[in-house]
Amino acid sequence: MGTIYCWLQSLFGQDLAEHLWGWDMSTQDYTKPNQFNTLGLYMVVLSFTMVFIFYYIINHPRFNRWWSWLIMLLINAGLNFLYAWLITLSDLSNNFISDDLMYVRDVSTNEIITQKIIESNCIYFGITNAIIASVFFILFSFAFRWWSKNCSTCPFPN
Amino acid sequence: MAKLFIFGIGGTGSRVIKSLSMILASGVSLGDNIDEIVPIIIDVDKGNEDLTRTIEILKNYEAIHSKVASNANYKGFFQTKQTNLYPISGNEYRLTIQDVQGKTFGQYIDYQTQTGAQKDLTNLLFSGNQDDKGKPKPLLDMDMAIGFQGNPKLGCVVLNQFKGNNDFDTFAANFVQGDRIFIISSIHGGTGAAGFPLLLKNLRNADVPTPNSALLRSAIIGAITVLPYFQLKDGDIKSADFISKTKAALQYYLKNVNPSLNSMYYIGSGSNTHNYENNKGGTAQKNDAHFVEFAGAMSIVDFALQSDIMIASQGNRFLEFGIDDFTNGIDFSVLGNASNGIIKKPLIQYHFFKMYLDYQLRKSINCQPWSNRGKVKITKDFINPTSGFYQILDSFNKRFGEWVNEMALNDPHFTPFNQDAHLLNSISNNPPKDSFMNFWKTNYSLFDDYLNAAERNIGNTTAELKFIELFNKATSNLFTQRYN
Numbered sequence: 259m260g261t262i263y264c265w266l267q268s269l270f271g272q273d274l275a276e277h278l279w280g281w282d283m284s285t286q287d288y289t290k291p292n293q294f295n296t297l298g299l300y301m302v303v304l305s306f307t308m309v310f311i312f313y314y315i316i317n318h319p320r321f322n323r324w325w326s327w328l329i330m331l332l333i334n335a336g337l338n339f340l341y342a343w344l345i346t347l348s349d350l351s352n353n354f355i356s357d358d359l360m361y362v363r364d365v366s367t368n369e370i371i372t373q374k375i376i377e378s379n380c381i382y383f384g385i386t387n388a389i390i391a392s393v394f395f396i397l398f399s400f401a402f403r404w405w406s407k408n409c410s411t412c413p414f415p416n
Numbered sequence: 417m418a419k420l421f422i423f424g425i426g427g428t429g430s431r432v433i434k435s436l437s438m439i440l441a442s443g444v445s446l447g448d449n450i451d452e453i454v455p456i457i458i459d460v461d462k463g464n465e466d467l468t469r470t471i472e473i474l475k476n477y478e479a480i481h482s483k484v485a486s487n488a489n490y491k492g493f494f495q496t497k498q499t500n501l502y503p504i505s506g507n508e509y510r511l512t513i514q515d516v517q518g519k520t521f522g523q524y525i526d527y528q529t530q531t532g533a534q535k536d537l538t539n540l541l542f543s544g545n546q547d548d549k550g551k552p553k554p555l556l557d558m559d560m561a562i563g564f565q566g567n568p569k570l571g572c573v574v575l576n577q578f579k580g581n582n583d584f585d586t587f588a589a590n591f592v593q594g595d596r597i598f599i600i601s602s603i604h605g606g607t608g609a610a611g612f613p614l615l616l617k618n619l620r621n622a623d624v625p626t627p628n629s630a631l632l633r634s635a636i637i638g639a640i641t642v643l644p645y646f647q648l649k650d651g652d653i654k655s656a657d658f659i660s661k662t663k664a665a666l667q668y669y670l671k672n673v674n675p676s677l678n679s680m681y682y683i684g685s686g687s688n689t690h691n692y693e694n695n696k697g698g699t700a701q702k703n704d705a706h707f708v709e710f711a712g713a714m715s716i717v718d719f720a721l722q723s724d725i726m727i728a729s730q731g732n733r734f735l736e737f738g739i740d741d742f743t744n745g746i747d748f749s750v751l752g753n754a755s756n757g758i759i760k761k762p763l764i765q766y767h768f769f770k771m772y773l774d775y776q777l778r779k780s781i782n783c784q785p786w787s788n789r790g791k792v793k794i795t796k797d798f799i800n801p802t803s804g805f806y807q808i809l810d811s812f813n814k815r816f817g818e819w820v821n822e823m824a825l826n827d828p829h830f831t832p833f834n835q836d837a838h839l840l841n842s843i844s845n846n847p848p849k850d851s852f853m854n855f856w857k858t859n860y861s862l863f864d865d866y867l868n869a870a871e872r873n874i875g876n877t878t879a880e881l882k883f884i885e886l887f888n889k890a891t892s893n894l895f896t897q898r899y900n
Contacts, residue, residue: 318856318857318861318865319780319784319857319861319864319865319868320861320864322783322784322785323783407785407865407868407869407872408784408785408864408865408868409785410785410789411784411785411788411789415788415789415793
C-alpha cells in the first residue's frame with residue numbers, strides 16, 4: 259500500500275513518507291508500525307463503502323446522473339482527505355515523528371536549523387489520500403455498478 | 417388460430433369497436449378461444465366522425481400490434497391480433513354498401529322507372545316525410561350518403577345486399593371452422609336497427625355461391641343490441657321516438673332474431689343521459705364516448721371468453737349488464753368483481769403508461785437505465801417526430817385520453833381516473849397501499865424504479881417491443897405491489 263502512496267511522494271515529502279513507513283531514530287530502522295497499511299486499509303474500506311452506499315443503498319432513479327456520482331466521489335475524497343490529514347497532523351502535534359525526520363539540526367549546538375515536516379505536508383498527504391481514494395472509488399464503481407438497479411449506467415452508460 | 421369477426425353496424429357499432437380497441441390496447445385478454453379479431457364496420461355514412469375516429473384507432477392499433485407481435489409469446493398491451501380484411505386505402509375495415517353514394521333513396525330503388533302496382537307499393541311503404549332542417553322532406557328524397565337518419569325501414573332495403581357483395585364474400589372466404597361472429601348494433605337508430613337482423617338472416621341462411629356458407633350457417637354468433645342511452649337535442653331526428661322504436665324492434669327480435677343467436681347481450685341507460693347535438697350524419701356526427709359503449713365492448717370480451725360448449729346452443733343465452741348504484745358516477749369501486757377481474761388491472765396499467773409518456777418520458781429517456789442499458793437502447797431518437805412507431809403510439813394515446821375524458825364528462829360519468837391527481841393517487845377511490853418507505857421513491861421516481869427493474873428481465877429484442885414490454889412489466893408490478 260505504501261508503494262502506491264509513494265507514487266505521489268513528491269506531494270507530501272520523503273520525510274513524512276519515512277515516518278509513515280515506520281522509521282524509528284532510536285533503532286535506526288523501520289520498527290514503528292507501517293501506517294501506510296492502516297491508512298490504506300481505511301481508505302479502501304471507506305471508498306468501497308461509499309460506492310456500495312451510492313449503488314445499492316441510495317440506488318435512486320433521481321440520483322443516478324453523472325453529477326450525483328461526482329458528488330459521491332467528492333464526498334469520499336473529502337472524508338479521506340480529512341482522515342489522512344488529521345492522522346498525520348496528530349502525529350506532528352504530539353511529536354510522534356522521529357526527530358531526524360522532523361528537523362535539520364546544527365551538528366555542534368544541536369539547535370534546529372529547519373523543520374522538515376510542517377502542517378502543509380500533512381495537508382498534502384491528505385490530498386494524496388483523497389486522490390488515491392478517488393482512483394479506488396472509480397475502480398470500485400466500474401467493478402460493482404453492474405448489479406445496481408437504478409444506477410448501473412452511472413456515471414455513463416455501459 | 418380462431419378469429420372473432422366483429423360487425424359494427426352504424427355509429428354505435430363504430431363507437432363500441434373503438435372502446436373495444438382501447439380495452440384490447442390495455443392488454444385485456446380474449447382467452448384461449450380467440451387469437452385474433454377482425455373488425456368489420458357497416459355504415460353507409462362514410463364521412464361520419466365517429467367512424468373516422470374509429471378507423472384511425474384501428475389502423476394505429478394494428479400498426480402497433482405488428483411491432484410487438486415479433487415475439488410469439490408476448491402478453492400485454494396490444495397483445496390481441498387485429499386484422500383488416502379490406503386493405504384498399506380509404507375503405508379500411510369497412511364493408512362497402514354499394515350504390516348509395518350521391519343517391520337519394522328514390523334513386524336507389526329506381527322510383528322514377530317504377531309503374532303500376534310496384535309504384536303504389538313503394539308509395540304505401542315510403543310515403544312519409546323526414547324533417548330536414550325543420551322542413552318536411554319526403555323519405556324518397558333522402559340522401560343515402562349520410563345514413564338512414566333514424567329510419568330503419570330505409571336501411572332494410574339498402575342494406576339487403578350482403579348476398580353477392582364482394583366484401584361480404586371476402587369475409588365469408590376468410591371464415592374457417594372454429595371462428596366466431598359478433599354483431600354490434602343499436603336498436604333505436606337507423607343503420608344498426610336495420611342492418612342487424614338482415615346480417616343475421618344472411619349468415620344463418622347463407623348459401624352458395626357465398627364461400628363457406630355451411631360454416632356460416634352453423635357459426636357461433638353473438639350480438640349486442642344497444643338500447644337507448646342518450647337523448648338528442650331538438651332537431652330532425654326525434655329521440656322521443658327511441659323508446660317506441662326500441663319496443664317494436666325488441667318484439668320483432670323475440671321471434672326473428674333471438675332464436676338464431678348463441679349469445680345475446682342487452683345494454684342501455686334509461687336515465688341520467690346526456691343530450692347530444694342533433695346531427696344526421698357526416699363529419700358533424702361526433703358523439704362523445706359513453707360508458708354504455710365501454711360495457712358493450714366488455715360483452716365482446718365475455719363472448720370471446722366463453723368456451724364453445726357454453727354457447728353452443730342457440731336461443732338460450734341472454735345477458736344484461738348491471739351496476740348497483742351509479743348516481744355518483746361510475747368507477748372501479750362500483751363495478752362488479754367479474755368486470756373488475758377483466759379490466760381493472762389492464763386499464764390502470766395503460767393509464768399509468770399514458771401518464772408516464774405524457775409527463776415523464778422526456779425527462780427520463782437517455783438518463784435512466786431502462787433507456788440506456790443493454791444492447792437495445794431507447795434513445796431520444798426513438799421519440800423524435802420522425803420516429804414512426806412512437807408517433808403512432810402517441811396518436812393512439814391521444815385518442816385513449818380523449819376516450820377517457822369523454823366518458824368522464826358523459827352521463828352517467830365514468831371516472832376511473834382522477835386526471836388532476838399525482839400518478840399514484842390518480843385511481844379514483846383506490847389509494848395506493850401505505851408503506852414506511854413510500855417517502856423514499858414517490859410517483860415517477862417509483863415508476864422509474866419499476867422500469868429499471870423490468871429492464872433486467874427483457875431479453876434481446878427490438879426497440880419497439882422492448883419499450884412496450886418495459887411498461888407492461890413495470891405497470892403490472894406497480895399495480896400488483898401497490899394496489900392489489
